[in-house]
Amino acid sequence: MLAAVEAGGTKFVCAVGDDDFKILDKISFSTTYPEETLQRIFDFFDTCGNLKAIGIGSFGPIDINKDSKTYGYITSTPKTNWRNFNFLGAMKRHYDIPIGWTTDVNAACLGEYEVGSASDNSSCLYLTVGTGIGGGAILNGKIVEGFGHTEMGHIIIRNHPEDDFEGVCPFHKNCLEGLAAGPSIEKRYGIKAQNLDADHKVWRMIAYYLAQALMNYTLILRPEKIILGGGVMNQARMIDLVREEFSLLLANYVETPDLDSYIVTPSLGDHAAIVGGLILAQRIL
């Protein structure tokens, strides 16, 4: 059996699945302290029978450099309990089997790439837009990473002409996440994003910001498909608005697939990362 952990900042999901990545059993619980949370992972998997490998997709930033002394650690996260926590090490001490290790968004990207909306493509990019913005990409079947994992949510974009908001990112103020993630919407208007009308002008602004990001990803990576997940994308018409703004910005400069098949929502829905974890487990075998 394959095992997967989706380690999110607010919620953990653990699952076991078969070789076709069908989920056989699953549990989810709130993220608390590392020791307590790890114990809940162990309690679940220890009842699941014989595990062949585990794939972990974790919130970050994390250390993915195998030559590093802190490989497998969650590093400089704002969640102080988890800062510099040797997550992979703690898992390895309990399970003497291969364990794959990547970010939650890379895991989601892998899920969509192998069995989701990009299963016919050789490259794709996954972006989640919620309380934060994070992305992962795959080119020729391999996760895009180098000196470290990607941090696509913090790229520089420009303010909308009608938006003088200074941004909420503690590092960069008005980077993509600072202007377009859920908390930026709440900070602007004093109410939660999901309580704003569907025809509120903010949605067009958010679409403009996401379209800028998608334009930059397109020019820098040339993925065959871009998959947009996360709470903000649940807003009615958001995907259409993003396609419209993207088309205006790109101005036909490079060829892309037809936008209806280029910019899509995840076909695995909320399961992309946990299924990706199962795939990561199989890849590590």
Added chain:
Amino acid sequence: MLAAVEAGGTKFVCAVGDDDFKILDKISFSTTYPEETLQRIFDFFDTCGNLKAIGIGSFGPIDINKDSKTYGYITSTPKTNWRNFNFLGAMKRHYDIPIGWTTDVNAACLGEYEVGSASDNSSCLYLTVGTGIGGGAILNGKIVEGFGHTEMGHIIIRNHPEDDFEGVCPFHKNCLEGLAAGPSIEKRYGIKAQNLDADHKVWRMIAYYLAQALMNYTLILRPEKIILGGGVMNQARMIDLVREEFSLLLANYVETPDLDSYIVTPSLGDHAAIVGGLILAQRIL
């Protein structure tokens, strides 16, 4: 013997080299009409003896999709004589040997990756900043490409607070190339960039624009090294200014190598692309 063609918009370079990518003979001439230019390529190589393979790094945009009907073509270039020209096809009709095909900046990136300043790295990015801005990247030894080749010079960045210039890119106005390539400097001040004083305020602005681009490349690709070439980088202190602005923008958000070894100039100088062409020739064998 290995052969290479660096096909630039204003100048072609042809060379032959040995298996260690040492250039044995080389010629360069102005880019004119396709037929005339091709004839000069043939005239040179036909005197060079037995060629094993050719690597071409071409100005673009070009079609690199092997499944496409126009694979090997220069496509929508503003140089009308070359638009929709089947460059690779013309070469293949004359030479019945393996021919590699990529962009000029990808070839330069390959040169620096294999035998230049990134020869100890497993990933790098090359950016040229001259009359235009173009870039190429390599991750895990492979050129980054997907639905097509990258077009990193046209990403969206934001204007410097003291620069209200509207930009010169015919597609996107104030994209990176529209704000930071040589012609943008000339358009702002009415004199050529190289005739402006080294302490002119424009250099700090250009550095700010390049630093934004490098920040976005860093977050989206995480290369181990970024190599900056092209005429604008010949400006004294430019590389130092870029490092300074980059450091301010990134705000230590992700780890990079020490900036003096992360952001560098090409150790192959003007030979990066032609040497990369020889490497491409060997790779295709």
